[in-house]
Amino acid sequence: MTGTHLCTPLGDEVLSLRAGDRVTLSGRVYTARDEAHLRMMEEGIPFDPEGAVIYHCGPVIQDDRIVAAGPTTSARMNNLTGFLIDAGVRALIGKGGMGPLVVEQLEGRAVYLAFTGGCAALAASRMKLAGVFFEDLGMAEAVWAFDLDRLPLVVGIDAHGNDIFRDVTMNSEKVFHTRFCEGKGPVS
């Protein structure tokens, strides 16, 4: 069912992954949402970014325990991601895919891994809390270090410009236009 198993820190093995591959990932990841990206741009990355993995996630943490930790919508970080890839980050985990700028930034360097949105309990049962940076940003926006145990993921965007989300979107646009737009103007 599941193909390649990946362990952090990641290296050139990510280059051989293809969009649509199912993988599992073990090892250290760092959560980051909007505020954490902005803080890291200003103050620097508080962990070693070489081969690192960023997880778009705002978890629920209680008493040093991960209660719930599913992915957040990655597209909010579309314009905030380049500096991480430049610093050596090899994979992003999130949901919903990312924009053309990120697809380009990933080329030859890193991949985007999709984790099933809303699967916070499944995620929490495969993760252990290992630390925190920027805790003043609040629970959802802080950078949490998690250690993963075989988290099931799908390669959404590979390092060769292939993007499942873009393919699915192009197809749904075609279906919509065939159904509604032939000879008709826009709604408003």
Added chain:
Amino acid sequence: MVNTAESSLLNAISRSTCRAFREAEIHLPGDVIRALSRAADRETSDLARGELANILSNISRAEELGVPICQDTGVPVIYMTIPPDIALTPSIYEAVAKGVRDATLAVPLRPNVVHPLSRENSKDNTGPGMPAIHVQPGDRLTITVLPKGAGAENMSRIVMLLPSQKDQIPRVVAETMLLAGGKPCPPVVLGVGIGGTFDGAAALAKEALLLPVDTMDAFEQELCDLVNELGIGPMGLGGKTTALAVKVKTAGCHTASLPVAVNVQCWACRRVTVGVNR
């Protein structure tokens, strides 16, 4: 002097609100689980099946561990019915808010409510106008909670159609999903409000999310089939199931208006109604 009957009512409201949140955040309603299981059986692509398997396994995990299904535990949206012998006072609203604050610590809920401009977090999921409380007269005192996550809420839309554009309603619904793509965590439930006023249509769309997803009338089924033709699939990775259901509510509107609102709900269609024992 403290009126003990009143204070015991208010305590019961706080406790029931907290209990409803715990239930809603940890256990999905049976009709939603059945719809997800049917979708898993229907899908043929490996990726779509994998996503639905993760979702179903996550639902079981949340039950086993007694933890929230999703880390976005939402903002508190609450519907109450109040019987004739209870006066609707500010204390009742405050008792519901206390239930939300208690649930934030007890479940726990992620503190999601911030000031819209300063973005300062209240840390207890309350704030001006939050929880959003909607009250209707009823035979019994009941509290319904609908914790609403942002990923799907952000993809919602309202369009003021012209009365001559009635045939465009399916297009508005499908277009909402086209623009949303994988972002609202499909397979979604779409609540559609048709008629009323600008704000009323949006309220109807949200109330439609309280309806069971395992039955649809012919119009709802037509809208649902249309959305599923888009092929966005579970999590936007492609597949047959983009929407589990489309639910429609209507209200009278101005002869010159046709408001259409679409409230997008992720697969974690969380809702619980509890009766308050006085």
